């Protein structure tokens with residue numbers, strides 16, 4: 001571990017990191033979590049400044065970056081596409097050059113992965129991916145930390161990802177599992193399976209690390225005896241509203257419910273990156289109910305609120321893991 005040095009490195013996808021480096025980030029996050037709980041100061045980056053760019057909305061990721069930056073003694077500056085020149089009046093390349101002269105690190109949440117890559121290339125400072133259409137790597141660190149805390153290990157854990165497995169969460173989870181030696185099962189209709197080239201890549205990585213990648217359409221086969229059932233929203237940020245109808249038809253059979261949790265086993269836990277549609281207490285949830293009569297979507301309210309659901313532990317771990325990523329790369 002002593003030889004691992006991530007200083008100056010950007011955090012764009014977990015594909016860029018070895019299992020040892022990922023383990024190092026998780027250990028560091030656990031240490032920061034302990035320090036925070038003990039009330040011990042860890043302002044190791046006092047005086048530094050970080051820019052947080054959000055071209056899509058956020059609660060967890062933004063707050064995690066802001067709180068973690070403050071805890072490390074840094075000053076975070078929030079920028080979105082409405083209140084800044086990004087996108088409309090200024091290219092990513094020019095923005096990168098400007099921000100790179102003022103900030104020690106930059107977080108970016110937005111659309112294509114190529115944008116966060118360009119920021120990293122042109123800014124000259126570490127750039128952290130806070131979610132793109134393709135990847136959500138900081139989320140995966142929080143998920144892995146939560147699993148490790150709960151089961152005491154990562155290797156050999158069976159994780160079933162239900163639903164839209166082709167988007168950022170399904171794909172990033174597959175990469176994270178492959179790197180850390182978990183058994184990953186994507187359970188969805190075939191058209192929602194992760195891209196084939198990525199599946200092939202991850203199968204090779206999984207083999208090297210003692211894990212496996214399986215694609216399955218049958219929900220009972222996929223969840224039998226698994227340790228973790230994971231899901232994500234059926235329609236992601238940036239997708240058109242028109243896709244809801246088809247998504248509901250396609251993915252309703254893949255809703256995480258008590259039958260699937262019981263099929264996992266009594267020790268199976270439920271995780272979700274959040275936000276989640278599991279009741280009628282959101283604008284979109286209510287709108288979908290009015291249009292399609294559906295009261296809960298990717299997960300039932302009963303499972304979401306059950307003791308097996310560790311979604312809020314996972315949400316808290318966003319902050320500790322993001323803190324580790326910033327602390328180690330700056």
Ligand code: CP
Nearest residue numbers: 058059060061273274
């Ligand atoms: N999980 C996650 O990224 O949440 P936010 O969209 O609230 O940041």
Ligand code: NVA
Nearest residue numbers: 169232236237273274
């Ligand atoms: N797939 C979701 C993840 C949100 C954290 C989205 O991109 O909207």
